[in-house]
Amino acid sequence: MSYHSYQIRSREQYDLAYKKSIEDPEGFWADVASNFQWQRRWEKTLEWNFEEPKVRWFSGGQLNITENCLDRHLAERGDQPAIVWEPNNPEEDYRVLSYKELHFKVCQFANVLKNNGLKKGDRVCIYMPMIPELAIAVLACARIGVIHSVVFGGFSAQSIADRIQDAQCCLVITADGAHRGNKEIPLKAVIDDALVQCPSVRKVIVLTRTRVPVSMIKGRDSWWEDEIRKVETQGNPACTAEVMDAEDMLFILYTSGSTGKPKGVVHTCGGYMVFTNYSFVNVFQYQPGDVYFCTADIGWITGHSYIVYGPLSAGATTLMFEGIPTWPDAGRFWEIVDKFKVNILYTAPTAIRSLMGFGLDFVKNKDLSSLRVLGTVGEPINEEAWHWYDENIGKGRCPIVDTWWQTETGGILISNLAGITPAKPAHATLPLPGVQPILVDEKGEELKGNSISGNLCIKFPWPSIIRTTYGDHERCRQAYFATYPGLYFTGDGALRDEEGNYRITGRVDDVLNVSGHRIGTAEVENAINMHTGVVESAVVGYPHEIKGQGIYAYVVYNGGSHEMSLVSKDVVQTVSRIIGPIAKPDKIQFVSGLPKTRSGKIMRRILRKIAEGELENLGDTSTLLDPAVVEEIKKGKL
Numbered sequence: 001m002s003y004h005s006y007q008i009r010s011r012e013q014y015d016l017a018y019k020k021s022i023e024d025p026e027g028f029w030a031d032v033a034s035n036f037q038w039q040r041r042w043e044k045t046l047e048w049n050f051e052e053p054k055v056r057w058f059s060g061g062q063l064n065i066t067e068n069c070l071d072r073h074l075a076e077r078g079d080q081p082a083i084v085w086e087p088n089n090p091e092e093d094y095r096v097l098s099y100k101e102l103h104f105k106v107c108q109f110a111n112v113l114k115n116n117g118l119k120k121g122d123r124v125c126i127y128m129p130m131i132p133e134l135a136i137a138v139l140a141c142a143r144i145g146v147i148h149s150v151v152f153g154g155f156s157a158q159s160i161a162d163r164i165q166d167a168q169c170c171l172v173i174t175a176d177g178a179h180r181g182n183k184e185i186p187l188k189a190v191i192d193d194a195l196v197q198c199p200s201v202r203k204v205i206v207l208t209r210t211r212v213p214v215s216m217i218k219g220r221d222s223w224w225e226d227e228i229r230k231v232e233t234q235g236n237p238a239c240t241a242e243v244m245d246a247e248d249m250l251f252i253l254y255t256s257g258s259t260g261k262p263k264g265v266v267h268t269c270g271g272y273m274v275f276t277n278y279s280f281v282n283v284f285q286y287q288p289g290d291v292y293f294c295t296a297d298i299g300w301i302t303g304h305s306y307i308v309y310g311p312l313s314a315g316a317t318t319l320m321f322e323g324i325p326t327w328p329d330a331g332r333f334w335e336i337v338d339k340f341k342v343n344i345l346y347t348a349p350t351a352i353r354s355l356m357g358f359g360l361d362f363v364k365n366k367d368l369s370s371l372r373v374l375g376t377v378g379e380p381i382n383e384e385a386w387h388w389y390d391e392n393i394g395k396g397r398c399p400i401v402d403t404w405w406q407t408e409t410g411g412i413l414i415s416n417l418a419g420i421t422p423a424k425p426a427h428a429t430l431p432l433p434g435v436q437p438i439l440v441d442e443k444g445e446e447l448k449g450n451s452i453s454g455n456l457c458i459k460f461p462w463p464s465i466i467r468t469t470y471g472d473h474e475r476c477r478q479a480y481f482a483t484y485p486g487l488y489f490t491g492d493g494a495l496r497d498e499e500g501n502y503r504i505t506g507r508v509d510d511v512l513n514v515s516g517h518r519i520g521t522a523e524v525e526n527a528i529n530m531h532t533g534v535v536e537s538a539v540v541g542y543p544h545e546i547k548g549q550g551i552y553a554y555v556v557y558n559g560g561s562h563e564m565s566l567v568s569k570d571v572v573q574t575v576s577r578i579i580g581p582i583a584k585p586d587k588i589q590f591v592s593g594l595p596k597t598r599s600g601k602i603m604r605r606i607l608r609k610i611a612e613g614e615l616e617n618l619g620d621t622s623t624l625l626d627p628a629v630v631e632e633i634k635k636g637k638l
């Protein structure tokens with residue numbers, strides 16, 4: 001008998017589960033969902049159409065996701081570690097929070113939020129370092145039905161302000177600062193800058209982490225620690241979980257698309273819980289007592305689904321790491337694996353490629369024998385990195401799961417199941433039960449059969465599919481359901497090999513994937529264009545050895561005669577200010593004009609080819625307004 005009855009333990013079981021999930025999706029997911037703690041059972045398992053779009057899973061059902069992540073584990077594994085936390089500085093003590101302790105702290109902080117007048121449906125922005133209090137804050141929101149919007153620590157004040165305004169958040173949870181390697185990020189100061197533009201925020205709760213001096217604004221700001229003390233004097237540590245409908249919003253997470261403004265992807269309580277749990281248990285083959293380490297940040301969807309909600313709802317031990325893979329040295333991940341006897345390691349191809357570059361000395365003296373399963377996420381993994389990971393970290397005995405999914409999908413849609421279905425280097429392989437991928441051509445015609453490539457769409461809803469984009473449902477329809485009517489369009493290209501395995505080839509829209517971070521080219525262009533002297537710009541991706549993709553910017557500048565290398569630095573600085581350091585262009589080429597069609601459309605295809613170093617065969621250039629520009633750009637290529 002396995003730990004979770006729905007854990008697939010053989011290839012035959014996978015085939016059967018997949019078959020059932022296609023023939024009877026509602027029956028299939030109803031069976032899985034029955035394993036959770038519902039306050040009221042749902043009435044209708046699924047209602048949907050992809051035209052509006054409208055998707056409702058388990059409607060009429062009532063639950064609170066934190067009861068599933070915390071309360072229901074207390075009897076059996078209350079003393080088991082829920083969160084193991086490794087600090088940025090290896091000399092500092094690590095922390096372990098048992099399920100009992102985590103439950104206590106979540107209830108306590110939920111009471112803090114209630115003391116501050118928060119109620120179901122309110123939005124809270126969380127901007128915090130990777131410390132247990134971040135997970136506690138997230139879960140405390142969910143406890144009382146408050147919708148969290150976590151913003152990654154690498155975003156600038158302007159990006160935070162945009163997100164806070166879009167969601168009309170009334171409270172911000174942050175810390176004085178964050179440690180990242182040998183750097184300190186002044187989180188509170190960044191929030192102060194952001195809040196100048198955010199009248200909706202009436203309260204800021206600040207956790208002490210780095211002890212960097214901060215300015216606390218009277219009537220608005222208070223310390224986390226003081227708020228906790230207040231709750232303690234009130235005496236009652238319990239906090240009843242808010243009753244949530246399955247389709248009530250759980251959180252908003254902003255992500256980049258092909259337009260300039262990030263979208264607030266909305267996930268709801270029931271379906272998201274069921275699918276993150278199901279995919280966690282099956283893809284990673286989690287077994288009781290395993291220590292599971294996902295190196296992502298909770299500021300991204302991977303952290304939401306596979307540090308917090310998936311693992312905790314499955315009663316797992318989830319390891320949170322505050323630091324970076326290369327500090328104090330490039331052996332940090334392996335040291336953590338050794339120190340905590342990690343069994344499952346889930347990381348990004350960009351991290352693997354970067355660590356590969358430091359050589360094997362950093363792996364050598366580490367005991368990695370506890371590892372049983374390895375995983376990757378966020379971008380296509382090249383074969384070289386795959387083999388390095390397999391040989392040097394997994395020692396050839398750990399299955400690698402290459403998990404394909406998106407912020408919008410909530411959970412892993414295409415991946416092998418560790419040790420159960422076969423891995424294939426650089427291939428995400430097969431869809432999870434309940435997931436119906438198809439490839440289509442430009443016109444949206446389905447491409448049947450194998451050994452074929454096309455645009456990746458999903459033709460049937462799974463429980464954690466995006467429900468809407470916050471405050472603008474039409475935008476959700478436009479972005480995901482309008483390109484190919486009746487289908488969810490992923491924005492990715494893929495090929496299906498002779499055995500039906502999927503290989504994701506990358507984005508087919510104007511979205512870049514830099515070090516596994518999604519960045520819209522239009523967003524970067526908008527930021528560059530804000531620099532005084534810039535007339536216009538065009539941003540494309542190019543292959544980058546470590547980051548996967550690098551950012552190449554073509555900039556038209558008429559700000560007078562300056563030392564162009566200095567202007568270049570200023571432009572980078574502007575992008576960093578407007579979006580954040582993660583969106584800094586790697587290369588800036590100043591040009592006198594951009595290649596445009598007679599109707600004024602920038603021909604990005606040409607710019608992409610040049611950035612990739614493909615100077616010949618630029619394809620059809622007959623519609624170009626001014627072919628001379630292309631020659632100039634080719635000559636000036638960086």
Ligand code: WTA
Binds near residue numbers: 301379404504513
């Ligand atoms: C890419 C991250 C290839 C893809 C969970 C997708 C991948 C985008 C893989 C979503 C993979 C993610 N192989 N490409 N295993 N996983 N991607 O929203 O282009 O940050 O559309 O979600 O990352 O990025 P997001």
